[in-house]
Amino acid sequence: MTTTGFSTLARLTGQSGGVPDLRIAEYPGPLGIHDAGQIATNIGEALIAQIVHGLTQAGAGSGAVAPRSDPRAIVFTGSEEEITRHFHEKEWSDGLPVIAPTIERVEAFVAQSGRRADERIAVLPSANRVATPWNIAVNAVMAGCLPAHMPLLIAAVEALGDERCSLNNIGSSSGIFPYVLVGGPIVQQLGIQSGPQLISRGPNPAIGRAIGLIVRNIAGFRPGASYMGTFGYPLGIVLAEHESSPWPPFHVEHGYSPDESTVTVGVTNNWGSSPSPYATADKSGAHVALELLCREVLKKTRLFNFPARGPDAEKIMLTLLLSPPVAQSLADAGYSKADVKRYIYEHATLPLEEYDWILRYTAIMRTTARKLVEAGVLPPEFAGSPGDRVRILSSPDVLHILVCGDPHRNRVMVMEGGHTQPTTRRVVSR
């Protein structure tokens, strides 16, 4: 059963699982905001007959087997403008003009990857389609990348295909999309930007766009069909940590050598708001930064999931972007990245009654904190009194700190993600 707008997603899910003839019954309209009377009426008038039909009548395409395609087959011939228009019509592009993926251009990109064109790099959900250097290169050409970006893109696709990344779950209405963090020597080698306006300069936008096209064309996330963000998606974000960071970079924190080049795929559902902490007579800049980060965490949409833990909990990830001066003020005050995470974990708290309101009225599961305590998803403190303050994060480990952006600004940003964990791969140049 689906609601209006999600039947295409259900059909695509059936196709990606090898069942193109999945039977679907569609409830009309946004169920979430309908009251009990509307729900009963809609089920009686529209849904119930479809359920009976789906259980008793075979679909038209039962047992059909889709053909496999030849990746070198010419799918269109025309001018650059005609090709852009054709790709838009096929929903193969993000609405911007594309560089025509000719065989010659794609071959040049594959050559830089050091891999065989048909090597299986990953099988990407939700469409469960195979990513190869060839089709990664096609999307990279379209996005305006350079051939030298191929090893980075291949590592990113390996990360996307890792179950830790859990790409299959990002089609949510909350509009989650992948971002890419580049670490190690490749940042300098490729000129990846880490400073002022980093996501909008250098090769970052083209690489981010390529990731977005790969998610669309290989992983099969089509806006409005299987990629259901209510307000859509921005172009992909590429980040790198600034060289003036006082702390070890993300990839070194996670066990890689400073000399290794890595790509990490994370997710977020937001970009934008970047408040600034100010030092005052009564509080240091570091102190204000910590308090501000706690307040930013508490503004997030999926707050209801933040304290959940255990195998039945939905995963969350929060990526904190600190401009270099903010990080330096914290380091000067004696804080490591781990200390900052621990502080936020300890001090990002809400009255239990406020958390319960969010859970009851804005969460898809429409439950209460007490019920989730009984299910073992929340810790016992969430079964306390309404005025008790509860820690909103399950662990300091759901926080990830990146130092980047303008080295002359005191700004922070909290990016909120869900369902996935940051997933890192080495970039191998052959």
Place this chain on the structure above:
Amino acid sequence: MNPLNVVSPLGLKAVEDVAAARRLDTLDGKTIAEFWNGVFKGDQTFPVIRGLLRERFPRLNIIPFTEFPHVPGSDHPAHQRELARRMAALAREKGCDAVISGNGA
């Protein structure tokens, strides 16, 4: 400028298609399971659906979602697969002829 020949950006198919399970000839006298993932008001919709199906098919046996695991969250792919396997096995064990699932929005 000469026309350009271009190739497809799509991924290659990795999963073999299979036929959907055979449909039931009638719901009368059959056993049907409700699978719920704990979200999107399934606790409201399934009882209504159950009542209407029983009106139409008095000998239909419906096993409610409360008889199956339905924990929300659990978004790790391996955990999701294992849960799906457990639920399918449980449905077979209970003699189910069909399942109503999804409840997506």
